[in-house]
Amino acid sequence: MDRERPTPLALLALMAAIAGCGTVASGVHPAPSGGLAPRSAAAIDELPGSGSHPGPVVENPDGTPALLLAFLGPDESAAPALVATPPNRADTSAHGSPPRASALANGLYNPMPGGVMAGYRGDTGLDIAGNRLPVYAIATGTLDYSEPGHTLWTGPGDTANTVRLKLDEPLPFGGRQITHVWYAHLSELRYQQAEGADPRISIQAGEQLGISGVANGSPHLHLGLLLDNVVSQRWGSYLLEDEIREVLGGFRHRQRLP
Numbered sequence: 001m002d003r004e005r006p007t008p009l010a011l012l013a014l015m016a017a018i019a020g021c022g023t024v025a026s027g028v029h030p031a032p033s034g035g036l037a038p039r040s041a042a043a044i045d046e047l048p049g050s051g052s053h054p055g056p057v058v059e060n061p062d063g064t065p066a067l068l069l070a071f072l073g074p075d076e077s078a079a080p081a082l083v084a085t086p087p088n089r090a091d092t093s094a095h096g097s098p099p100r101a102s103a104l105a106n107g108l109y110n111p112m113p114g115g116v117m118a119g120y121r122g123d124t125g126l127d128i129a130g131n132r133l134p135v136y137a138i139a140t141g142t143l144d145y146s147e148p149g150h151t152l153w154t155g156p157g158d159t160a161n162t163v164r165l166k167l168d169e170p171l172p173f174g175g176r177q178i179t180h181v182w183y184a185h186l187s188e189l190r191y192q193q194a195e196g197a198d199p200r201i202s203i204q205a206g207e208q209l210g211i212s213g214v215a216n217g218s219p220h221l222h223l224g225l226l227l228d229n230v231v232s233q234r235w236g237s238y239l240l241e242d243e244i245r246e247v248l249g250g251f252r253h254r255q256r257l258p
Contacts, residue, residue, distance in 0.1 A: 100206040101136035102258070106249045108138045108171075109206035111183075112221050115257050119241045124233070125182070125224035126244040128257070133212045135183055135221055138248075140205045141165040144180070144231070145195035151184050151215075159213025161186040164231065165203060173227070173239065173247065180231055182224035187213030 101110040112128045112135050119127035144164040154160045163183040170177035188211040191201050203209070212221040225244050230237035245251045 099134060099208045100204075101134075101208070103206065104249050104258075108248060109136055110257055111136055111138050111223055111248070112212060113257055115212070115221065117245055117251050117253050117255050117257070118220060121240070121242045121253075123241040124238060125184075125222050126241050126248075127218075128212075128221045128223060129219065130212050130221065131219040132187060133221075135163075135186060135209050135212050137165055137203045137205055137207050137209055138181055139167050139169070139171070141167040141181070141203050143191060143193050143201045143203060145197075146189050146191045146193045146201070146209070147195070150195075153185060153215040155216075157217060158215050159185055159187040161189050161210065161213065163189065163209050165209075171225075171247065173225075173243070176227050178225045178227060178239070178247070179229045180226040182222075182226060182233075183209060184222040184224070185213045185215040185220065186210040 101113060103109050112130055112133050114133055115128035115130035117126070118129040119125075142165070144166050146161075146163045148161050150162040150164070151158075151160055163186065165181045165183070167179055167181065170179045172178075186209070190208050190210050193201050212219065214220075215222070223244060224233070225239040225247060226233065227237050227239070239247065242253075245253070251257070
């Protein structure tokens with residue numbers, strides 16, 4: 001099963017957090033050393049694509065939100081959108097051509113325009129903060145699946161839809177090949193395809209795959225780049241957060257996608 005697995009660095013940080021704080025919510029990524037302090041729920045009201053709070057903010061005992069967005073810059077804030085996933089569509093012929101993203105400077109397509117590079121270095125993928133923003137294919141490929149599941153984040157407030165895209169043309173990276181792209185925490189899916197279905201749906205570069213959602217109280221997309229046709233996401237089979245930013249064009253942490 002595909003899932004976000006904790007890195008050794010994250011496990012050490014989590015153990016330190018438990019020792020220092022007493023309790024840590026399951027799956028909360030610890031803030032990196034020297035990171036920005038979390039802000040109160042009252043300060044979280046305007047993430048790209050968001051409006052007012054539609055639901056409660058998950059908070060720690062000290063009143064600070066247990067959000068990935070604690071790692072954003074002082075000019076960024078957010079409100080989680082806890083929404084039900086509407087019916088998904090597998091037949092696009094009745095709905096016209098899907099929306100498309102623009103190409104980035106390096107030729108790949110923008111995965112989530114307007115999103116902010118968040119998360120922390122060494123994470124098992126790139127977290128892009130944004131509230132219910134359209135999510136797009138970074139390159140042409142074929143769906144392995146587009147359905148609920150394939151993630152550990154399945155709590156009451158999580159939007160547990162995921163997409164795995166097998167690239168038609170693998171992307172070279174340091175002597176290896178990026179063969180699959182994994183999108184997690186979507187609130188809506190444009191296509192509904194179960195794992196193992198035949199035939200599979202072909203996806204064009206820049207084609208919309210769905211809408212971003214929420215995991216652990218944090219509105220964001222988790223983007224994973226998997227290597228050498230290994231899709232189990234074991235250690236060493238995927239790129240880390242800073243490596244994915246480099247693949248997308250050298251974006252900086254807390255930088256907004258165009």
